[in-house]
Amino acid sequence: MNTNPYLPELATVEEIVEETPDTKTFRAVFSDTALRQDFSYEPGQFQEVSVFGVGESTFCLTSTPTRPGMVEFAVKKVGQVTTALHEMSLGETVGIRGPFGNWFPYERFKDHRLLFIGGGIGMAPLRSLLNFCLDNRSDYAEIDIIYGGRSPDDLCFRSEFDAWRSAPDTNLYLTVDKGDDNWKGNVGFVPAYLVDLAPTPENTIAITCGPPVMIKFVLQNLEKLGFAAEQIYTTLEMKMKCGIGKCGRCNIGEKFVCIDGPVFSYAELQQLPPEF
Ligand SMILES: Cc1cc2nc3c(=O)[nH]c(=O)nc-3n(C[C@H](O)[C@H](O)[C@H](O)COP(=O)(O)OP(=O)(O)OC[C@H]3O[C@@H](n4cnc5c(N)ncnc54)[C@H](O)[C@@H]3O)c2cc1C
Numbered sequence: 001m002n003t004n005p006y007l008p009e010l011a012t013v014e015e016i017v018e019e020t021p022d023t024k025t026f027r028a029v030f031s032d033t034a035l036r037q038d039f040s041y042e043p044g045q046f047q048e049v050s051v052f053g054v055g056e057s058t059f060c061l062t063s064t065p066t067r068p069g070m071v072e073f074a075v076k077k078v079g080q081v082t083t084a085l086h087e088m089s090l091g092e093t094v095g096i097r098g099p100f101g102n103w104f105p106y107e108r109f110k111d112h113r114l115l116f117i118g119g120g121i122g123m124a125p126l127r128s129l130l131n132f133c134l135d136n137r138s139d140y141a142e143i144d145i146i147y148g149g150r151s152p153d154d155l156c157f158r159s160e161f162d163a164w165r166s167a168p169d170t171n172l173y174l175t176v177d178k179g180d181d182n183w184k185g186n187v188g189f190v191p192a193y194l195v196d197l198a199p200t201p202e203n204t205i206a207i208t209c210g211p212p213v214m215i216k217f218v219l220q221n222l223e224k225l226g227f228a229a230e231q232i233y234t235t236l237e238m239k240m241k242c243g244i245g246k247c248g249r250c251n252i253g254e255k256f257v258c259i260d261g262p263v264f265s266y267a268e269l270q271q272l273p274p275e276f
């Protein structure tokens with residue numbers, strides 16, 4: 001294993017899932033066979049993925065450490081590196097640096113109800129924690145998942161919905177901005193659906209990630225429902241370069257999102273300058 005944090009490990013793409021028209025999930029296996037089992041990470045951490053000859057980009061680990069031997073990351077096509085990843089075929093090689101950043105404090109979440117609130121590709125970091133909690137189901141009370149997308153085709157991780165629904169004491173609530181003839185879930189924005197469902201704040205931890213506008217109104221509505229800032233967690237996606245606190249690319253005030261985050265409680269965010 002590399003000790004130089006700037007040197008990527010090589011990994012082979014062994015599975016690609018087309019989640020939505022613009023998002024794919026990649027499963028990669030390290031070329032170093034020892035690293036396949038030894039690579040340890042926590043739900044909420046991120047990695048830097050390089051496409052050789054193109055560049056490097058930041059992606060959260062969407063797989064869970066409870067299912068070792070590979071890493072998964074979901075990629076929304078927005079620019080150069082993400083387009084190059086979308087053009088990759090099975091068997092091609094990527095570089096991976098990491099894992100970096102902090103993670104969801106799942107020890108603190110034990111015995112609490114968990115409320116996951118995701119929008120679009122924002123479900124990627126939540127999926128890691130969600131599957132981690134489902135693999136340690138008895139450590140947590142009821143789990144509610146509110147997940148929304150622009151349309152039914154824009155929802156990621158659809159192949160796992162049945163597993164999430166059928167887990168003990170676990171409910172999946174789906175919503176889309178615009179349905180189609182086959183859509184049986186809710187139609188409406190995630191923050192409004194949250195208010196309709198009105199989950200209790202009692203002994204509950206809310207974890208949210210999605211487009212900034214969704215997060216803004218989810219935070220407001222959670223407060224209206226009686227959630228304290230200490231009960232709410234989110235994960236930030238400031239632009240990054242080094243991932244290890246050296247380049248100064250990702251700072252908010254005195255905090256570096258790559259080492260002090262990307263996971264923050266709402267109480268912590270309220271202490272930061274409003275730059276995100
Ligand atoms: C901690 C963290 C976790 C992330 N996790 C994921 C993930 O799981 N899946 C995923 O698809 N993306 C994730 N991102 C965002 C991802 O890193 C960027 O979309 C990616 O770097 C774009 O690379 P590119 O070369 O394709 O785009 P570029 O060609 O560099 O840029 C294309 C456009 O995207 C904008 N852009 C680039 N990076 C960001 C960013 N971080 N935030 C907002 N706009 C940006 C640029 O300004 C430009 O307009 C994450 C970012 C961070 C910091």
Ligand code: FES
Pocket residue numbers: 239240241242243244245246247248249250251256257258259
């Ligand atoms: S990405 Fe370089 S300091 Fe955070």
